[in-house]
Amino acid sequence: MGWWERTVVPKLVDASLRGHEIGELRGEVCAPLSGRVLELGFGSGLNIRWYPDTVEQIHAVEPSDGGWEMSQRRRNRSSVPIVRSGLDGQDLAEADASFDAVLCTFSLCTIPDPARALAESIRVLKPGGTFAFLEHGLAPEAATVRRQRRWEPIQRRVGGGCHLTRDVEALISDSGLAMNSLTKEYLPGPKLAHPWLFSYRGSAVRVAAD
Numbered sequence: 001m002g003w004w005e006r007t008v009v010p011k012l013v014d015a016s017l018r019g020h021e022i023g024e025l026r027g028e029v030c031a032p033l034s035g036r037v038l039e040l041g042f043g044s045g046l047n048i049r050w051y052p053d054t055v056e057q058i059h060a061v062e063p064s065d066g067g068w069e070m071s072q073r074r075r076n077r078s079s080v081p082i083v084r085s086g087l088d089g090q091d092l093a094e095a096d097a098s099f100d101a102v103l104c105t106f107s108l109c110t111i112p113d114p115a116r117a118l119a120e121s122i123r124v125l126k127p128g129g130t131f132a133f134l135e136h137g138l139a140p141e142a143a144t145v146r147r148q149r150r151w152e153p154i155q156r157r158v159g160g161g162c163h164l165t166r167d168v169e170a171l172i173s174d175s176g177l178a179m180n181s182l183t184k185e186y187l188p189g190p191k192l193a194h195p196w197l198f199s200y201r202g203s204a205v206r207v208a209a210d
């Protein structure tokens with residue numbers, strides 16, 4: 001990881017994703033969580049204030065030391081114990097069926113192989129466990145998709161590998177998780193920013209084995 005990714009990207013991400021309106025959506029996605037939770041792409045810890053009391057432990061998976069260090073003050077204030085349990089959501093160290101939930105916010109856009117991260121999430125979820133998500137990705141209108149495609153190479157370079165055109169609904173459905181709830185809408189912001197603002201939030205469930 002180069003200097004830009006280590007020092008600048010975590011600050012850019014924190015500044016662009018810590019707003020009040022996104023915070024409310026984080027709260028909605030985190031509210032049903034309980035028990036042992038694995039958070040994929042922990043970043044600077046912007047979800048910490050939204051963990052409900054029913055969460056017993058967070059296992060944070062985050063490759064960026066810069067992001068992890070930025071999260072320290074938020075972690076110190078957390079009533080939920082948080083351990084950094086790994087660096088790569090595509091290759092988790094955790095045991096099979098050991099988590100009640102996986103939380104993933106604005107990370108499927110950046111993880112190099114999101115399908116592999118979803119397969120790993122399913123592996124570590126208990127049958128019936130929840131995959132809770134708040135993501136941005138592929139917009140519904142062709143004109144916005146064209147703009148997303150034009151901006152994506154720049155976004156990837158500036159944003160630490162962040163993609164604009166990932167179809168989050170298809171990724172989750174194709175993974176084998178059963179979609180439980182899904183809201184697709186633009187996050188608040190000007191139309192000019194629509195390539196960055198189409199969001200997917202909700203939850204999906206690891207189907208119990210027969």
Ligand SMILES: C[S@@+](CC[C@H](N)C(=O)[O-])C[C@H]1O[C@@H](n2cnc3c(N)ncnc32)[C@H](O)[C@@H]1O
Nearest residue numbers: 017041042043046064088089105106107110111
């Ligand atoms: C846009 S940031 C979102 C951070 C945080 N989840 C949030 O909602 O503010 C994407 C995060 O994914 C992390 N990431 C990148 N590759 C990853 C991987 N292979 N496994 C897990 N996380 C990864 C990045 O380091 C970064 O913290």
